[in-house]
Amino acid sequence: MLGNLKAQPADKILALMAKFKEDPRDQKIDLGVGVYKNAEGVTPVMRAVKEAERRLLEEQTSKSYVALAGDPAFADAMIDLVLDGAVARDRIAAIATPGGTGAVRQAFELVKLANPEARVFVSNPTWPNHVSILKYVGIETVAYRYFDTETRAVDFDGMLEDLAQANAGDVVLLHGCCHNPTGANLNLTQWQAVVDVINEKGLIAMIDIAYQGFGDGLEEDAAATRLVASSVKEGLIAASCSKNFGVYRERTGILMGISESADQTGIVQQNLNFLNRQNYSFPPDHGARVVTMILTDPELRADWAAELEDIRISMLGLRQQLADELQKLSGSDRFGFIAEHRGMFSQIGTTPELVEKMRVDAGIYMVGDSRMNIAGLNEKTVPILAKAIVDAGV
Incomplete structure (x- = not known):
């Protein structure tokens, strides 16, 4: 029976993650996987989550x-x-x-x-x-x-x-x-x-x-x-x-x-x-x-909301920094939409061929439809990405 199974198409994002891990370059940038990362490239456990888990460990009496x-x-x-x-x-x-x-x-x-x-x-x-x-x-x-x-x-x-x-x-x-x-x-x-x-x-x-x-x-x-x-x-x-x-x-x-x-x-x-x-x-x-x-819990909720707001503001800052850097390098305001978009992602509207060119030439990993995870950036990597986008002719 199992011999009748057919191979399934690989998930494009998971396949991109595998390629990123295999890339030996130090300056590579992962903009594919959809998780938030802080400036150190870590997906942190939020403070309120840590505290709630601590309380849960102490208070929970059953796993039924x-x-x-x-x-x-x-x-x-x-x-x-x-x-x-x-x-x-x-x-x-x-x-x-x-x-x-x-x-x-x-x-x-x-x-x-x-x-x-x-x-x-x-x-x-x-x-x-x-x-x-x-x-x-x-x-x-x-x-x-x-x-x-x-x-x-x-x-x-x-x-x-x-x-x-x-x-x-x-x-x-x-x-x-x-x-x-x-x-x-x-x-x-x-x-x-x-x-x-x-x-x-x-x-x-x-x-x-x-x-x-x-x-x-x-x-x-x-x-x-x-x-x-x-x-x-x-x-x-x-x-x-x-x-x-x-x-x-x-x-x-x-x-x-x-x-x-x-x-x-x-x-x-x-x-x-x-x-x-x-x-x-x-x-x-x-x-x-x-x-x-x-x-x-009012205390936990307030701390969670404050940390979430910090995360949101940091992503908006990265968006503005990238838009400004692209404006400076390209001499054009055509990338201003990046600062206007919201959330973790922006689609920059280029071809799979140019996305692949950025991966090969500069170690920039984004999904083939040009979706990039803004939360995968930090202040140091924004100029690298901006240069790769302009150099690729996006």
Whole structure:
């Protein structure tokens, strides 16, 4: 039986990581893998996480199962963080998941249970795993225009034209903030226009929010998600704690299902519980417990929010430094978009050939579509990257 298996295509980001490790050059720069790194190139454990884990070690008396949906306190804390009362709590069903990826996967599984004929509209480009999972679970994917490679901003007119082609019951997958891979985001006026299309066409909104706090601030980054959630009849929200709490390896995420009325919430919750049971039974609890402790303890929450703000400001500083350095070297302001983008990533809008040229010539490792992880830079490596970009003729 196993001899019948076929080789699967390699994940491009993981393959890039392997190449980076094999590169003997001292001055190589990893801008591919999507994790935050400080100025020393380390992905640190946040102070509040350390303290919460210390308390948990002392206080926890059992490692028994919690519940199929995870700890209810985690759901309440995350719903408050993401939505802050934008939707009545009795309209929201939720399950803890193994990371944001697990939440996305369970959302797609729920879509297939609820409406096997539904198509999912995804931005072009989007996080590659969105499309990969949709293909695997057998849901038709339709791309909508999103990124203008000339302006490096959102092609909003194209986006609206493409969403207008969706049929009632189709799902529109949206990035809540800090679009991955482009870094280009809608403003709230544009978000309202998208909501209008969703409601006019009878579509289902699904939001993937993986970087709350990395863009313009915790509250600001949640504004679009809250606008959508409060304006549509039904919706799905997949949220990740990997980045903003730095608990990547603890696999901590949540899927929220917003029903049209409180009468439907129980059925939605039953189906979410069922999906957890079929896929992994009980979700991981350690990361969820740590996040819950942080969000419900005023002292820990304040320290976490302060450190997260420091991280956000450092990334904005790197963006501005890179834009300024490129302006100086190129004599052009065509790279000003880098300072305008938000989150960990920017897509600089060049060809795979020039991306490969930068890797070969200068040891710059970024994904072939020219997505680069801003958090992989520091003050010393920004000038090196800027020179490589200009020398390659981007």
